[in-house]
Amino acid sequence: xxxxxxxxxxxxxxxxxxxxxxxxxxxxxxxxxxxxxxxxxxxxxxxxxxxxxxxxxxxxxxxxxxxxxxxxxxxxxxxxxxxxxxxxxxxxxxxxxxxxxxxxxxxxxxxxxxxxxxxxxxxxxxxxxxxxxxxxxxxxxxxxxxxxxxxxxxxxxxxxxxxxxxxxxxxxxxxxxxxxxxxxxxxxxxxxxxxxxxxxxxxxxxxxxxxxxxxxxxxxxxxxxxxxxxxxxxxxxxxxxxxxxxxxxxxxxxxxxxxxxxxxxxxxxxxxxxxxxxxxxxxxxxxxxxxxxxxxxxxxxxxxxxxxxxx
Numbered sequence: 378x379x380x381x382x383x384x385x386x387x388x389x390x391x392x393x394x395x396x397x398x399x400x401x402x403x404x405x406x407x408x409x410x411x412x413x414x415x416x417x418x419x420x421x422x423x424x425x426x427x428x429x430x431x432x433x434x435x436x437x438x439x440x441x442x443x444x445x446x447x448x449x450x451x452x453x454x455x456x457x458x459x460x461x462x463x464x465x466x467x468x469x470x471x472x473x474x475x476x477x478x479x480x481x482x483x484x485x486x487x488x489x490x491x492x493x494x495x496x497x498x499x500x501x502x503x504x505x506x507x508x509x510x511x512x513x514x515x516x517x518x519x520x521x522x523x524x525x526x527x528x529x530x531x532x533x534x535x536x537x538x539x540x541x542x543x544x545x546x547x548x549x550x551x552x553x554x555x556x557x558x559x560x561x562x563x564x565x566x567x568x569x570x571x572x573x574x575x576x577x578x579x580x581x582x583x584x585x586x587x588x589x590x591x592x593x594x595x596x597x598x599x600x601x602x603x604x605x606x607x608x609x610x611x612x613x614x615x616x617x618x619x620x621x622x623x624x625x626x627x628x629x630x631x632x633x634x635x636x637x638x639x640x641x642x643x644x645x646x647x648x649x650x651x652x653x654x655x656x657x658x659x660x661x662x663x664x665x666x667x668x669x670x671x672x673x674x675x676x677x678x679x680x681x682x683x684x685x686x687x688x
Contacts, residue, residue, distance in 0.1 A: 417616055417617040418453055418488050418489070418490055418493070418616045419492070419493030419526060419528075419613065419614050419615055419617075420451070420452065420453065420488065420493055420612075420613065420614040421451070421452045421486040421487060421488055421493040421494055421495040421524070421526070421611075421612065421613040421614070422449070422450065422451045422452070422486055422495050422611070422612045422613075423448075423449070423450050423484035423485055423486050423495040423496060423522075423610070423611045424447070424448060424449040424450070424484055424497065424607070425447045425448040425449075425477075425482045425483070425484050425497055425499050425608070425609060426445065426446065426447040426448075426463055426476070426477050426499075426504070426606070426607070426608060427446045427447075427449070427607045427610065428443055428444060428446075428476065428604065428605070428606050428607075429443075429444055429604045429605045429606075430442070430443035430444075430506065430590065430602055430603065430604030431443070431602070431604055432506075432507050432508075432602050433599070433600045433601040433602075434598055434599060434600065435595075435598050435599070435600050443465060443476075443506070443507065443602070443604070445463050445465055445477075446463075447460060447462075447463040447476075447482060448460050448482055448483065448484035448497075449484065450485065450486045450495075451486055452486035452488040452493065452495075453488045455485075455486060455487040455488060456485070457483065457484065457485040457486075458483070458484050459482060459483050459484075461478065461479050461480070461481075461482050462475060462477060462478050462479075463475075463476045463477045464476060465507070474505075474507055474510075475505060476504065476505060476506070477502060477503070477504050477505075478503055479499055479500065479501060479502035479503075480500050480501035480502070481498060481499065481501065481502075482498075482499050482500075482502065483497065483498050484496075485497075488616075489616075490616060491527060491528045491616060492525065492526065492527045492528065492616065493525075493526045493527075493613040493614060493615060493616060494523070494524065494525045494526070494613055495523070495524045495612055495613050496521070496522065496523040496524075496611050497521065497522050497523075497585075497609040497611050498519075498520070498521045498609070499517065499519070499521075499608060499609050500517075500518065500519045500520075501517075501519075502516070502520075502608075503515070503516045504516075504606060504608070506590065506592065506594075506602045507594075507597055507599045507602060508594030508595070508596045508597050508599030508602060509545075509564070509592065509594045509596065510596070510597060512545060512546050512564070513543065513545075513546070514544070514545065514567065514588070514590065514592075514606065515542065515543065515544050515567070515569075515586070515588060515606070515608075516542065516543040517538065517540070517542055517608065518539060518540025518541055518542075519539040520536075520537065520538045520539070520608055520609045521536065521537050521585060521609060522534075522535070522536040522537075522583040522584060522585045522609040522610060522611040523535050523536075523583060523611055524582055524583050524611040524612050524613040525581065525613060526579065526580065526581055526613035526614055526615035526616075528615055528616045528617065528618045529618045530615075531576070531578075532576045532577070532578075532579065532580060532613065533576070533581060534574035534575065534576050534581035534582055534583035534611075535574065536572040536573065536574055536583040536584060536585045537572065537585065538571060538572065538585055538586065542569075544559040544567050544569065545559055545564055545565070545567060546561070547559060547561065549569070551569060551571040552571065553571055553572055556568050556569060556570050557569045557571070564592055564594060565591055565592025565593055565602075566592070567588055567589070567590055567591075567592075568588065568589040569586060569587070570584075570586070570587040570588075571585075571586060572584075572585060573587055579614055579615040580612070580613065580614050580615070581612065581613050582610070582611070582613075583610065583611050583612075584607055584609065585608050585609035585610075587605065587607050587608075588605065588606040588607075589605055590602060590603060590604055590605065591603050
């Protein structure tokens with residue numbers, strides 16, 4: 378009776394251990410194979426005007442930085458701006474100085490789960506620098522830029538200039554083959570780069586016009602102006618492509634054989650059995666082996682206990 382009382386719990390333990398091994402194995406595999414989509418939704422920016430100029434003043438021989446941006450927007454949060462003027466204080470004897478005036482000046486940046494895009498448009502615009510209140514640094518009719526970055530696709534950058542362009546009062550023809558140089562005696566020199574675009578595997582940038590400026594107007598207490606001016610710039614960075622979910626794991630094998638096995642296995646079942654014979658195992662093999670080990674260990678323990686009780 379004592380041997381039976383010890384042997385029955387051992388058998389129950391063996392069955393329980395084997396079932397736990399078989400049940401836990403596929404569940405663990407399923408957990409390890411799950412994937413999460415990236416939360417990187419990309420980035421975009423746009424700006425109608427950006428200056429990086431140094432202005433030298435005559436009276437105190439110091440340099441005043443002229444850093445102005447108009448309608449600069451950035452996303453992940455989509456945004457749009459449409460201001461038509463940009464002004465600077467502290468150069469024209471303390472009076473506001475108008476750097477840009479335009480009929481149309483828009484900058485927009487949008488980001489969604491699958492795409493990031495920046496775009497700008499500037500129409501009928503004139504840019505001035507200190508020392509040249511009546512002579513425009515540049516006048517443009519219509520310029521646009523756009524940068525589009527879509528997940529899983531090659532980024533695209535475009536920039537266009539329509540209509541005439543005047544630099545320091547002179548009408549010029551711009552080409553994409555290289556920079557255009559404009560020199561005006563007694564005023565200065567400007568180098569223009571038209572429609573600059575750059576792309577990588579995940580980023581894009583487009584600028585309608587970039588100017589390198591060096592003028593010496595000797596007006597408004599200004600001795601020299603040097604630096605860069607950028608018109609209609611847009612950039613973007615692609616959102617990360619969503620990770621693909623792992624295939625669901627196979628359900629665990631039934632602990633009890635079917636009461637009514639099929640008399641004739643289907644061709645598909647025959648192919649699966651043939652594949653198992655050729656490879657020597659399947660995805661359930663480790664779990665079956667683990668269950669067998671647990672059963673063997675529990676059975677051995679029960680036999681040992683029974684022998685001790687009889688002795």
